[in-house]
Amino acid sequence: MRAVTYVKNNTVEIHDKPVPEIAPDEVLLKVGGAGLCHSDIAIIGMGDDNPLIGGTLGHEVSGTVEKLGADVQNWQVGDRALVALILACGQCRECLAGRDNQCETVYPREALAPLSPGIGSPGGMADYIAVKSHHLDPIGDLDLVAAAPLADAALTPMHAINTVRDRMTGDATVVTIGLGGLGHMALQILAATTGARIIALDTDPEKLAYAEAHGADLAIPSDGSAASRILAETRGVGADVVFDFVGVQPTVDLARAVVRGGGAIRFVGLGEGSFSYVAGSSSPLPWGVNIERAYGGNRSDMRHAVALARAGKIGVEVVEYSLDDAVQAFDDLHHGRIQGRAVLVP
Template sequence: MKAVQYQTIGELPVVADIDIPEPGPGQVRLKITAAGLCHSDWFLMGLPAEMYSYGLPLTLGHEGAGIVDKVGEGVVAVKPGDDVAVYGPWGCGRCSECAQGRENYCPFAGELGITPPGLGSPGCMAEYMIVDDVRHLVPLNGLDPVQTVSLTDAGLTPYHAIKHSLDKLPAGSTAVVIGTGGLGHVGIQILRAISGAVVIALDVNDEKLAHAREVGAHHTIISDSDAPAKIRDLTGGIGADVVFDFVGATPTLEIARQSVRIDGSIESVGIGGGVLATGFGSTPFGVSVRAPYWGSRSELMEVLELARTGQVHVTVEQYSIDEAPDAYHRLHEGKVTGRAVVVP
């Protein structure tokens, strides 16, 4: 089968021909119908050799959807032909966090060598993949996999961050979204769907801001050193109740620091490598700063329900599996609008 693999440190991924995997006891094989590209893949591929620990060759892809093709011994909860999405943050399945469906915060996954697909385990950017346990499959129930697959990360991650901050986002509140790309444009829609906040979106050019308005932003501002003053103007000098930074670079975190109100919150979602100093004299009084990671299984089900009712959709650029390396290049260059999806 064809698979998109990261094979050499510092180089683009390649399309390789590898064996079709067989499911073991308790496992499920999917015939992939869609696989999403993510900046997390580029973070991984951008690591120097001394910091890279994910194994080579690595089949990429942690946003996956497919049709159940074959099940291993003991699997009864799904059957061949079922259409499913893959819940990516795999945990031990036995701890208190996993028991709540919060495998994204499993404290034992690292020491047990459990890694998400495409981020250590063989991923979904292939014609077939193995899912380790049926609990990591969520029914699509007829949702279009190409339009839906990115919600397993680009929807789930902002949903998790926003849901955590909902108590600060009643009617009359203000939420700032920094970065309106893959995660941010979905985050804007989620804010409009489940909160009462006025949404202010920031990005680096007018084209991206036009897209942000199309998906529901009330106000848009160029993301630069003038942005905090403009945010305060829009909020009567008070600042934003919550800032969601989907970039996570030092300049955007500085915008967040200068834009958040007293007793507000900053959710640093992006993995841009930035660091934010917090504490007395740095962030305003009472401000909490959090670095959320992915989301829970139940939250993924909730995100899919938002898609099913038409409240959330993903802007998608579609590629074949042979075009995946070029799609990664376009993603790295910032030329993808919304989310890139590979269809094997």
């Protein structure tokens, strides 16, 4: 079968690999769509001695059940499913507490990330993927291509939003920075599930036009005047919650500059911006600010995202590529030529 393989620094190729054998607790999924994420670009840029070299990429995967392991119940050949982002054990203390995005079994403290398809386990940018049945959720009649990115591009903002949901009351102001793959879903989730006033930022005028049409109350350029604009819009108080889906230095600085006292910041984007904490009264951070380095989401967040998509309340803006054009898709994402989410279709 075809499999998009990380072969060396900043290089992917389509290799011919055997169709995976399945264990008794696994199903063979015929891939319907595999989303392409900025973290795929980050992973393949991690050098020539990265342990992930040789692996098949793809952590946003939907498909149709092709074959069942001997012990699998509750799934039938032909069922349509979404693969969980994090291949959590379901049994450890974190999993049982609903924090399966921090599963201690698949996330040793020193690891790059929890075990995921395409990140330590063979991914879904291929014709087939073997998956433990308990890592699948049904998607009903959702389109397989549109469903695939829900596994990360909707799940991750959903999780970040759910961690601060109680702050997003009708009189709250939320700032969301970056309207790419995750950010355009965050905007829709905020609009569909909170009553907060939404200020959306990006550097791309097309993405700002998209935001205005998809629930932003105000869409403004992410530039040097953005902080003063947001403060002016909030009586000088600042925003209740700031989501940073970019994570470069200017956006990290912007988040800190506009969060209100007692507000919250969720850093999601992996742009290598940095943030130093000063434990003193000279700190530029207002008192009471809550900050989280949000990662992925749990199974409950995933079901929440799938339910909103099935109800037609959120939808991924898909740019479809044939699996054979994977190298082009990586190049297009790397150079900012994708509006929404690229999805590879076998």
